[in-house]
Amino acid sequence: MTTEIRVAVVGLGKMGTPIAERILDAGYPLAVWNRTRSRAEPLEARGATVLGSAADAFIEADVCVTMVADDDALEAVAPEVLAGARPGTTLVDMSTVSVAASERVAERATAAGVEFLRSPVSGNPTVVRGGTLTLVVSGPEETARRLDGLLRSIGPKVFYVGEGERARVVKLALQVLVGGVTELLGEAVVLGESGGVERGRLLEVINASAVGSPLTGYKGEALLRDDYSATFTTAMMLKDVDLVLDLAEERRLALPFTRHLRGLLEGAIEGGHGDEDFMALYLALREAARESTGAGERR
Template structure:
């Protein structure tokens, strides 16, 4: 078993595989990130090419299109025939299709498997996979995926998983903005943040995302599980896919504007729920009082990678 990419998500996935007893070979562009995993039993490969030549299942967890395309070229150059490349990154359907062609030409099987969750979700054993590719290939590696997370949705044979993931992230971005607007409206009228979030979470609008973000909002904790800059990157992918399909996504286009404004205001590296901070400041409510009293604790997780 091999894993390429040891960012926050990749590291959490590696931990799950080691806990499940899988022998694990890892590599990362920044070698220092592998040290803690090496202590836990992982073997460190020097390069993606070195890793791919030694295993039959290769997982990649990478930041963007360019990273996936570069790593995939190295992987298929040395991978064994009929080995499986499973990419869990959030990337464009176009780049993913090119990787699929590259893999096919090298007799490497390919699954698109973007995930729903963050590192806390992974470590809790609750990650969801959105998978497209050959059903037979999925059956070969499904035990590995379920060792990481219990839910696997097979949504098609081609690039459908990429579209589903982008659609979900578009919805999550919109929910974050709607939460920000609701909270600013409430606070402007003297409603406590805790009271509004409590009602919001138990109402018809109480999606799991609302519950996941309640405690961080009550603590004024905007440390990133998924940054504003990364959410803008995903919305750019959504809009590119919409343009290619010739469909109108007016709310996604509006979200691009809100995210760009928040980034320019200095929130690029904060969690994307900092859309609330940006709107609060723009509305003249930027005097931050002591954090409101906590409501019942909720698990901190959301649908992004």
């Protein structure tokens, strides 16, 4: 059944496209825009309107969802979107960006008479399409309540965490855990394999134990297949860790493990794994172990 709220999605990358698909599936009238128009064509075939520019978003829609790669991309597209804004419309940004960039966009939205919800997400394209995405929301509470149905059509786990930029902080806190757990999973597998334990058996035990989680589950499945095709690249994880460390420095916080994780990600990128999934942290560990073993044998 078609809903009354008209929605636009700006940014049809790996996450924006499945988000748009779920909005369509829920029956919302949808308009889409992407700088590379070909990415919009599959959605057009399913009934979405393709916008001529990002500035047309609020001509067609009451709510515009943006999902872009980083601070620069958001601060480039947000003024375009807001240029066509009407009072009473709402901008919902689902990107992972810095608190500072989000604050600047919030100022522009307020000047344009537009409500601004920060709604970064936790998950990957498979999680979006599987209907288990987590959304963390901050901004005007009344607006968040009004759009709760739309947000839950994208992902059922919606957490309102307060006013302002709190959702950005929560998302960055989650990325500390996502990056850290993935690195530790890689270390555990390298250790187990060094002792002759079959990878599949070790992962089965890990996922059945107290430390098992959805993250270790789906990262473990990729490890079993030696599949490092990116759901989220090592380079993008480094970008997020840099956002964490920038915020920590601003708040005068010491995050020693996160700083060490940054070095590990950087090393994996230097080893040629920047465009692979960040589970390639395991590959970097395995390669280092093989080099160490080879050096020992030569001695």
